[in-house]
Amino acid sequence: MDEQALLKKMKRQVFLLGKFKIPLIGFTKTKLIAIDDTSVKVSVALRRRTKNHLNSMYFGALTVGADVAGGIHAFYFAQLNNQKVSFAFKGMSCEFIKRAESDCTFVSNDGKKVEAAILKSIETGDRVNETTHVNVFDAEQELVATFEMIVSVKCKA
Secondary structure, three states, X not given: OOHHHHHHHHHHHHHHHHHHHOHHHHHOOOEEXXXXXXXXXXXXXXXXXXXXXXXOEOHHHXXXXXXXXXXXXXXXXXXXXXXXXXXXXXXXXXXXXXXXXXXXXXXXXXXXXXXXXXXXXXXXXXXXXXXXXXEEEOOOOOEEEEEEEEEEEEEEX
């Protein structure tokens, strides 16, 4: 499957997750911008549903964006390996550097770590945990937050 077709399929999967499985993804209208073997970019727009009382992005909306950016690689590599994956987050830590007063882009460059976890789970049949990092940038490309997400995956036959 070529990159454009896979990107389109992954965008649809994010949409369907937001529609049927994880309503907060749909509520915040989280969008997948780009994905490849190493990195992922996700966006969340600053709008009425994602703002807090200070007119900056609400903590929960930032967490939803980090959730998608930190975890979508699990579905991506499961798709590439024709596997079904059971996926969850086991832990998270975050640091808020400045207020996010515009649309935000969430970037994770830990695709290879997630791929290694998926391959190890396929090989052993066990649940595997891996830490991924997500950086959040505002419209001016300034770093506004960092997330450390512990991804837990188990591939099913």
